[in-house]
Amino acid sequence: MNPSLRHRSPFASALACALASFSLALAATPAAAHSDSDGAGAAGRCRLGEDGRIRQIVHLQFDNVHLRRDHPAVPSDLEQMPNLLGFLEGQGTLLDNHHTPLISHTADDIITTLTGVYGAKHGMPVSNSYGYFNASGSVGFSSSFVYWTARAPDGQPQMVDAAGKIHPAPWVPFTRAGCDVGAFSTANIEFENITTDLITVFGAASPEVAEAASDRALATADFEGIAVHCAAGSPLCAGSSNARPDLLPDEPGGYDGFLGLFGNKYVAPRIHQGGPVTDLDGNVIGDGHGHDGFPGFNPSASQSLGYVATLLEAGVPVVYAYISDAHDNHFTGSGSYGPGEAGYVQQLAAYNAAFGKFFDRLARDGITKENTLFVISSDENDHFSGKAGAPAGCDGVNTPCTYVRLPAGCDGASVACTSTNLGEVDADLRSLLLTNYTGYPAPAFSVHSDSAPTVYVKGHPGATDAVTRDLEHRLAALQAYNPNRGASEPVMRAMADGAQMQILHMVTSDAARTPTFTLFADPDFYLFATAAGAACTSLEACSNQQPGFNWNHGDFQKDITRTWMGMVGPGVRHLGRTGEFFSDHTDTRPTMMALTGLVDDYDHDGRVLAEVIAGDDRASGLRGESFTRLAAAYKAINAPVGPFGLRTLRLATRAIAGDDAGYAAWLGRAAALAAQRDALASRMIALLEGAAFHGQSIDEGEAQALIGSARGLLDSVEPRP
Numbered sequence: 001m002n003p004s005l006r007h008r009s010p011f012a013s014a015l016a017c018a019l020a021s022f023s024l025a026l027a028a029t030p031a032a033a034h035s036d037s038d039g040a041g042a043a044g045r046c047r048l049g050e051d052g053r054i055r056q057i058v059h060l061q062f063d064n065v066h067l068r069r070d071h072p073a074v075p076s077d078l079e080q081m082p083n084l085l086g087f088l089e090g091q092g093t094l095l096d097n098h099h100t101p102l103i104s105h106t107a108d109d110i111i112t113t114l115t116g117v118y119g120a121k122h123g124m125p126v127s128n129s130y131g132y133f134n135a136s137g138s139v140g141f142s143s144s145f146v147y148w149t150a151r152a153p154d155g156q157p158q159m160v161d162a163a164g165k166i167h168p169a170p171w172v173p174f175t176r177a178g179c180d181v182g183a184f185s186t187a188n189i190e191f192e193n194i195t196t197d198l199i200t201v202f203g204a205a206s207p208e209v210a211e212a213a214s215d216r217a218l219a220t221a222d223f224e225g226i227a228v229h230c231a232a233g234s235p236l237c238a239g240s241s242n243a244r245p246d247l248l249p250d251e252p253g254g255y256d257g258f259l260g261l262f263g264n265k266y267v268a269p270r271i272h273q274g275g276p277v278t279d280l281d282g283n284v285i286g287d288g289h290g291h292d293g294f295p296g297f298n299p300s301a302s303q304s305l306g307y308v309a310t311l312l313e314a315g316v317p318v319v320y321a322y323i324s325d326a327h328d329n330h331f332t333g334s335g336s337y338g339p340g341e342a343g344y345v346q347q348l349a350a351y352n353a354a355f356g357k358f359f360d361r362l363a364r365d366g367i368t369k370e371n372t373l374f375v376i377s378s379d380e381n382d383h384f385s386g387k388a389g390a391p392a393g394c395d396g397v398n399t400p401c402t403y404v405r406l407p408a409g410c411d412g413a414s415v416a417c418t419s420t421n422l423g424e425v426d427a428d429l430r431s432l433l434l435t436n437y438t439g440y441p442a443p444a445f446s447v448h449s450d451s452a453p454t455v456y457v458k459g460h461p462g463a464t465d466a467v468t469r470d471l472e473h474r475l476a477a478l479q480a481y482n483p484n485r486g487a488s489e490p491v492m493r494a495m496a497d498g499a500q501m502q503i504l505h506m507v508t509s510d511a512a513r514t515p516t517f518t519l520f521a522d523p524d525f526y527l528f529a530t531a532a533g534a535a536c537t538s539l540e541a542c543s544n545q546q547p548g549f550n551w552n553h554g555d556f557q558k559d560i561t562r563t564w565m566g567m568v569g570p571g572v573r574h575l576g577r578t579g580e581f582f583s584d585h586t587d588t589r590p591t592m593m594a595l596t597g598l599v600d601d602y603d604h605d606g607r608v609l610a611e612v613i614a615g616d617d618r619a620s621g622l623r624g625e626s627f628t629r630l631a632a633a634y635k636a637i638n639a640p641v642g643p644f645g646l647r648t649l650r651l652a653t654r655a656i657a658g659d660d661a662g663y664a665a666w667l668g669r670a671a672a673l674a675a676q677r678d679a680l681a682s683r684m685i686a687l688l689e690g691a692a693f694h695g696q697s698i699d700e701g702e703a704q705a706l707i708g709s710a711r712g713l714l715d716s717v718e719p720r721p
Contacts (some may be wrong), residue, residue, distance in 0.1 A: 045231065046179035046317040048373075048596040053570040055371040057174075057318045057596070058308060061110055061186065062378040064325040064551060065351075067096050067564040070384045074340040074396045077326055078564075080348040083355040088376065089576045091369050092568030093612045097579035100380045100561045101586070102504050102640040103127065103452050103518070103554050107144035109379035109585055110187040110322070111159075114170040116589030116604035118505035118640065122167045123160035123513075125506040131448050132512045137459040139446040145192040145297075149247065150200055156510045157250070159188065161602075164509050165250035170589070171229040172251060173598040174318045175258055180236055181229040182267075182311040185299050185322040190227035191262060192297075194219045201244055201262055208263075221286060221293030223263035226307070228270070228316060230259045236316070242266040252601035264293035271314035279306035280357040298324045301354035309361050326351055327551055335548040338389050338403045338422050340396025373569035373595060375588060381563045382553035383451075383523035387421035387484060405547040420483070423547035424526045427480050429453070430533030431542050432491070436478055438535070443467050445516075449528035452554035454515035461516065463498055463667065468516055469660060472497075475519060476657035481540040484524050488539055491527070494520040494556060499670035500652035503677065504640045505605070517656070520649075523555045556649065561641045571595045573614050581632060583609055584639050590692060594622070599693045603685055605638065607631040608692040621691025626698045633710040634684040637677050647718040648673060673717065680709055 048054035066077045078085045088094040101112050101119060107127030108119050119125025127144035132154060134140055142153050148169050150158045161167040171181040171189060183189045191197040194212040198219075202208040212219035229246055230237035237243040237259035246260035261267045264285075268277050276284045276292040279302040286292045295303050304321045311319045326347045328336045337344035362368070389401025403422040433442050444458035455475075461468045472495065480491045496518040501507050507514050521527055526549065536542040553560045565588060572595070586606025593600060594608045610622040610631070621627065637644040648670070655666030684706050690696035 046174075046177065048177065048179070048598070049570055050597065053371065054373050054596055055317060056312055056367055057373045057375070057592070058312070059186075059318075059320045059592075060304070060308070060323060060374075060376045061113060061321075062323045062325065062376075063106055064327065064380060064382045064553065065323070065378045066381055067094075067378075068381070068559070068562070069339075071339040071388055071401075073393050074401065077348060080345065080397070081352040081355060083352050083359065084376070087355070087359060087374075088566035088568060091574065092374070092566060092572045093575040094564060094566040094577045095579070095583055095609075095612070096562075096564050096577055097582055098377070098563050098565040099582065099584040099639065099641050100563060101125070101584065102506060102556060102561070102645075103450070103454075104380040104556075104561050105450075105554050106379050107187050112585040113377065113379075113588045114187070114189065114320075115167060116586050116593075116600070116606045117167070117602070118586060118605050120502075120505040120508055121162050121605065123158060123508050123510070125501075125504075125508065126448055126454050126513070126515065129448060130513055131446060131454060131456045131515060132510075133456065133460045134512075139456040139458060141446075141448070143192070145187060147191055147197040147200055148188050149249070150196055152510065152513075154510065154512050156512075160508055160510050162509050166248065168251055168601050169229075169248050169255075171318075172248065172255060173593070173596075173600060175229055175231045175246075177598060178231045179318050180231050180234050180316045182308075182316040182319040183227045183229070184304055184307045184311075184320070185225045185294075185297055186320040187322070189229075189320060191224050194223055198223060201247075201260075217287065217289055218291050220296075221291035222265035223294075225294035225297060226262075226264045226267050228261040228267055228311070230261070232257050234259075236270050236314070237261060240266065240270055268293070271316065272310050277307055277310050279303045280309070280354050280361070281306075297322075298328075298330070300324065300330060301351040302357075305354050305358040309358060309365075312362070312367055313365055323351075325551075336550045338386055338401060338550060339384060340389055340394050340401030341403060342396075342400045345396045345400065369568050369570075371570065373567070373572070373592070375565070375567055375592060377565035377585075377588065378563045379585075380553045381560050382551040383555070383557065383559050385422075385424040385484060385524045385550050385552055386547075389421070403547070420545060420547060422550055423484075423545040424451075424549045424552055425480070425482055425484065425524050426526050426528070426544040426546050427491070427542050428533045429475070429478075429527050429529040431530075431536050432478055432480055433474060434533065434535035435539055435542055437474055440474065443471060445471065445529065447527065447529045448515070449526070450554045451523050451526055451552040452518060452520045452556070453527045453529075454518045457516045463517075464660070464664070469663070472517060472656050476653075479539060480525065481543045482522065482524055483540075483543060483545050489522065491521050491525055492519055493522055494649050494653045495656045496520070496649060496652055497656055499667055499674070500649060503648050503670065503674050504645055506640075520556050523552045523557055523560060526552060556641060556646070567591070567595075567612055569595075571614050573612050575612065581609075581611055581628075582635050582639065582642065584635070584641070586639075587635075590689075594692050603689050605685070607634060607685070607688045610692075621695065621697055626700055626703045627688065627691055629707060630684060630698065630703045631688055633707040634681060634688065637710050637713055638681045638685075643714055644677060644717065647714070651717065673713075676713055680706065680713065684710075 069076045105127040115122050124144045129143050146158045152158045157166040159167045174181050243259040246258040248255040304323045308321045394401040446456045447453040478491045479488050481488045590604040591609040636642050
């Protein structure tokens with residue numbers, strides 16, 4: 001099953017009111033942020049952007065919150081959150097042609113946003129967990145959610161970069177510039193567990209590890225999900241005996257003398273001496289079992305924004321936070337909703353109210369768009385697996401949508417199974433293989449369960465080995481019953497072998513993590529493989545609809561990979577909502593760096609979104625069309641879901657399903673295409689990074705030549721009509 005983890009007129013009038021309200025609130029005269037701590041962090045020394053106009057950064061990333069409508073009659077998630085939508089559209093730029101990497105999942109998407117590089121360079125292209133081959137050829141699995149410096153089971157860094165080192169940490173440029181950095185529930189920049197992560201920072205013999213051994217629930221609330229990475233000499237850390245060295249052994253240029261506070265137990269007393277930190281409604285943030293502290297990696301908007309506001313008010317100027325989706329049932333913690341269902345609408349109303357309170361509170365603190373950069377996005381979109389709700393034309397707000405769910409435990413005998421219009425379709429790949437192909441001696445293989453499952457064949461066979469090719473052929477032609485459509489249909493929509501995964505930036509420097517191949521299924525399906533899977537009595541019997549899990553992601557389809565990102569603040573143009581140009585998660589980091597005047601210790605895979613940066617604030621290299629035309633050509637050939645990535649994915653799918661001679665030809669062609677793309681992209685990003693961060697100008701002739709080469713590369717894959 002697939003729980004999400006990190007995981008007429010009423011709207012028009014509400015939106016108009018929100019715009020008017022925020023135009024007044026955010027134009028308020030800035031005042032100094034107040035502090036509840038005895039040491040006000042690094043806020044007094046932290047100045048970012050041109051003339052130090054950026055005093056704070058608020059970086060929020062949702063889990064699966066949609067700008068697009070999942071049903072034409074039902075307003076989208078953001079349409080039902082006019083306090084946020086109005087802020088982004090009315091005060092800055094909201095990009096609705098923004099995209100995820102592949103595989104499109106929370107861990108990969110958030111880390112890609114944090115770093116500005118794809119999974120091949122940050123180590124987590126397969127998430128929220130990933131498989132790896134042991135030396136024996138057996139397969140193991142590891143979570144992708146771990147603290148930044150954690151080691152993988154094979155001894156490699158979890159966050160492994162192209163050189164086999166720990167990828168540079170996203171907080172470093174800020175702390176080096178004198179800015180404390182706070183984090184709440186954001187992937188891998190605070191503790192994700194109370195086992196290895198505690199040991200990594202505190203040591204195996206520490207009191208913190210002892211607490212985890214004696215009371216796991218308390219330790220989870222105390223230490224998971226919350227951290228402050230302090231600037232050198234910051235009183236926030238220097239004044240606490242619980243601060244620990246913020247060790248980054250592979251950081252370029254070294255990172256000595258920096259401290260961090262890890263966990264609510266040590267952060268809360270420094271940022272809120274008046275007692276426990278509360279959400280925006282005045283409720284103590286806790287685990288729901290009597291423990292103050294981290295509520296778990298499924299926080300509501302009120303909880304995340306409440307902690308963010310408290311950090312900002314305590315003088316922590318740069319804050320990252322994650323907010324859970326609104327389509328899972330957070331009232332009871334069980335199941336999920338369909339578009340327009342009453343509980344879904346209620347939760348979105350609560351999220352909307354939270355953003356209203358958040359922006360009002362910040363405005364009272366003098367934290368406004370005049371001095372604060374707001375970066376807000378969603379990790380991935382996801383696909384609704386189900387049919388339209390009833391009655392026909394329901395919009396969820398004026399007329400709630402209802403859905404028919406299968407009764408729990410229905411088996412058709414002791415518990416009757418009624419018709420349903422809701423739920424992903426779970427299926428065991430091994431059982432499907434044995435049902436589609438009677439007598440098939442299926443090899444031993446494991447999968448990372450997903451709508452886009454990665455396959456690991458035991459023994460780690462090569463791409464052309466008979467066992468690999470036979471399994472690929474059978475999976476490519478696999479049929480399964482889809483109850484949402486009432487028919488059997490092909491499961492697979494695309495396939496990527498190692499050569500195509502290289503093109504899609506899914507192959508890391510740790511070869512043990514590279515899957516044998518990857519399947520991209522019909523997004524209604526959620527696929528797994530049990531060791532004891534057996535043939536089903538019928539194809540229909542292999543499909544198990546799960547109305548508790550109605551939303552799938554990971555796949556390459558547009559409703560999953562096309563998402564949104566908004567920016568508001570100093571140096572950001574007011575474009576409102578725009579889809580004029582392609583962007584993806586890698587572009588967020590370099591754009592933030594350009595706005596703040598900081599430089600990372602590595603080249604990004606993303607490019608600065610010069611289109612959203614106000615003209616007077618742009619470095620000379622970002623002005624004019626040379627930069628943006630070169631950047632557009634670069635994204636077309638380098639982004640996983642750009643034209644080059646999707647066209648080659650179609651080629652790979654046909655070759656994998658074809659005969660061995662054609663497949664051998666594909667391998668040669670794929671290697672040549674990858675080499676040509678990589679060489680071209682490397683030259684392009686060097687020019688783009690030089691213009692954005694090093695004051696270099698782009699030669700028009702060189703840019704034109706590179707743009708022409710990119711067009712030629714695209715035409716060589718799939719000629720223009």
